[in-house]
Structures are given as structure tokens and as C-alpha cells.
Amino acid sequence: MLHPPPVHLSAPSTGSWIFTVLCLAIFVIALGWSVARAARGDWLALACLAGGLIANLIEAELDNLGLLWFARNNHLIVFHSFGRFMPLYVTLGYGFYFGAITYVTLDGLRRGRGARYLWAIYAFGWVFDCALETTGSAVGLYKYYGPQPYNIWSIPLWWMFVNPALPIAAGGLFHVMRRRLAGVRALLVVPLLPMCYGATYGALAWPIFVALNSHVRGWVIWIAGTVTPAFCLLYVWLIITGLEWYRRAHGVGSVPEPVPAAPPALVPVSS
């Protein structure tokens, strides 16, 4: 194995509990907010939250590729895959980070928000992810290993560029598909969100994944660690530009759409 994982990493018990409770608290807030939206007839927030939770199934594969190891003695392990043990706080984090931020993106688009708003969400996602992951890493719950480029505060920053790209991509897609997601078909968001997540990672992160796991010189890894964020920014720019183009073409957002959505029977469904 080129870079063996730090299998002997031991998470402090108290730290693991506190971080789990912190993530649980944020998730409960997001859940409460989503339920409130559902009570008003908008089920997409709950569906996004559920989709985020399901997307967590991909994390083990990404950790295998991007060289991230969660201590095996973290509390409340949810599943075991790719030789890795996935703690509950990661699952919850996927729910509120990918699920809730995707819905916020979608909601903003429905309200006619433009490029500045979307870039602000991307920036918020970057900072939020960095703050959260730095905290968990500082506590010693997990470790990025191998020759990680841009490894600041024990967090490789290239990773921070990829994660917030998903809510922009998924929120944009759901906005364009909104008439196909009316009524009970809002449930389609549950599998669509992990699909978007997989597509985003597959398309953007492969240079650093391959470099980290190859016998190459350090500068090659640094180039790959630069190319991946560049891909991310290009990807987000293309999506935001495309959404602006879509808005001008369809007049969507020039007049804010009713939120929550109109009853399904009143929404024309295109086939």
C-alpha cells in the first residue's frame, strides 16, 4: 500500500461525543426548519435532507481515494465500507451540509436570486466546511494522511473547494427540474442528490485522487491539488452562468415564484 492509513489513530471519547452532539444539534435545527417548510406544503427541504443522508454512503469511497481516515473508536459507527468506519456525525453532517445547503440554494433561485447570491453560498459552504472539519481534526477524530497538498490546519484545502460545489450543482439542477419535482415526485430528490454528489466528485476530484495514489514527485501532487480547485471554480462558474442564461431565457426568477410551491394540481407538469 502506497500510503497506509493511520489505523492506530485513537479518537478521544469526550471529543467524539461532543462533536457528535454538535453535529446532531445542527442537524436537528435543519430538520426542524425542513419540517416547518413541509408543513407549508414544500417537501423539497425534507427530501434534500434525506438525499444528503443517503449521499453519506459515498463518503467511504471518497476517503479511500482522498486519503482520509476516521478513528475506529469514534462513537456510534453507522456503517463499515472500504475498510473504513463511518461515525454518525459524518452522516448527520452530510444531511445538514449537503442537504440543507442544497435546499437553501434552490430556495434562493426560486426567489429570483442571482449570481452574487450563489457565489455567496459557495463561499459560505467553503468557510463552514473548513470550520467544521478543522474542529473535528483538531480534536483528533480523523486524519488526512499521505502527501496532502495545501494541508493547512491539518485540512487539505483542495477538499474545501469540492464540497460546496455540490449544493450549487444540485440546487441548480432541482431548480431547472422543479416542475418535474412537483408533488410526490419531490421524492426523486432523494436519489438525485447522491447522484449529483458522485458526479461532482468524479468530474472534479480525479486529478488529486490519482496523484495522491501514484508514485509521482511531490510537485506533481501539488499541481493536481491546484488543478482540482481550478476545476471546481470553473464548474461552479459554468453552473452559475448557465443558471443566469436559463433565467434570462425563461424569465424564471424575474418575478419571485411563490414559496412554498403551488399545490401540485395547479402546477403544469411537462413530460
Place this chain on the structure above:
Amino acid sequence: MPVHSSIPLMPVRHAPGVALIVYTALMIAVTVGFLAYWLLTPAERRVGPALPMLLIGGALSGLMESWLDNVVLVGYPPHQSLPVIHAFNRSVPIFVPIGYAWFCGGLLYLVARSFGRGITPRKIWGLYGAIVVVDFVAIGLSSWIKILQFYGHPPMDIGGYPLWWAGIDGLDVVLGGTIVFALLHRLRGRRQIWLILVPSIALGAAAGIVGWPISTALNSSWSTTAKYACALASIGLSLAVVTFLARTLPGLASYLHVSTREPAHREDDHAPPPTRSPVGAVHG
């Protein structure tokens, strides 16, 4: 518990030298055939350097093979007579980037050109089916002559070719072809160099969309039943995306067709300056 007990170990075996050379020669012949087709067909050359760019991009996307193999458990003999890329603890033979050139690059171009002549749901499904057959022959052949091996007891294994693999490769070409089709309306001349990026993006996206259920199952010591369920899920995701494309692409094509009826700026003529489409996008 051993750290990687849920990840099946890659089998180690000797490389069949002659088979490796024959298969590599075959991949070279097909790739050269694509290039010759472009060189000898004036209509294709008028499109611009799109096909050569896609062949280069396809070859570059071969770099991704090692991580795909790592997650869906594909192995090669570790010691081979031909140059290799070594990553993810596996030696990837040279036929991979050469084969990727035509499969992940050239086929995207053919699909895009086919879409340019009109898009119907029937055509999209027909192309998807044809790609699956091509994939079965190309990947299946490499498996049958033992220069490549799917290990870890993959479900739906038919003669060394797991059917769910077709879900990834079929979607890759249709999705990538769609992207190329859209970009060919926007990129002219030297700007078609951007197409180099498309094959790797399309392959990564297709693998990310389709592959995660089956890759999770293969690397989790799950039961055979669970593996089959995940393989079906992966195939279902692929079919769902193609269904979506089949429903939406004819509309997109109509829009692109309308928007490109306006005079477009071309490098090889004296057309008026770039014009704006109804949505304000600049052509040319």
C-alpha cells in the same frame, strides 16, 4: 479486525504477453482509424479539430482508470512487457489510454455528430444500446484473453464481463456526447481545444452517478444478494439518467437549432461580428 478486511485483494498472476500485444495493436488500430476518418473526410474536418481534441482528451482520461479500477475491483497482471501507469497499487497497461482515446473520446464525437443530424428518444436509446454492445465486446475481450480481470466476485458476471459496467460506460458516452453536442454549437476553430476536458469530466461524472452503489457493495463484505441489489441500483441510475436525457434532449436540440440559425461568427469567413442570441449569449 484487519483494517482492509472488507476490500477484496487483487489477484496476482502472470501477464499473457502475446495477448497483451495483440490487444494493444487492436486498440491502436481503432484509434488510428478514428483519426484517419477525420483526416480523410472533408465534412468532418470542416467541423474543426474537435475529433482530434477528443481523442487526446480520451487518452488523458485513461489516467482515471486506476481509481475506477480501485473502487470497482479491476486488476491487471502486475508485471507486464509494455509500459504502464502505476497508481492505486496496480499497473495499468498502455492499451488503456489508447483504448480510452477512441472509446471515451472518439465515440463521444460520433454521438454528438449523430445528435447534430437530429435527436429522438429512440435514437438516444439506440446509441446507448450500441455502446453497451461495443463495451461488451471491447472489455469482454480483454477479460477473456486474461489481460484484465474483474475480481471480488462481482455480481451479474457474464463471461468475465459484469453487466453493471455497461451502465457506467453507456452513460459516459451518451452524457459526454451530449456535452460535446452542446459545446460544438459554441466552440469554433481553436476554441475546440476545450473539448480535451470533456472525456474525463464525462467519465468521472458517469462513474460518480452510477458506480457508487456497486462499488460500495463490492468493498463492504456484503452478501451476494446485497451485491445484486446494488448492481441493479447502479444500472437503474444509469437508465434513469438516459431516460431523463431522452426526454429533454430533443427540446434542447430544438433550442440550439433555433439559436444557431442566427449568423454565427466564424474564423474562416467574413461573417458579421458576433451576434447575440435571444438570451444574450455570444456565438462564435
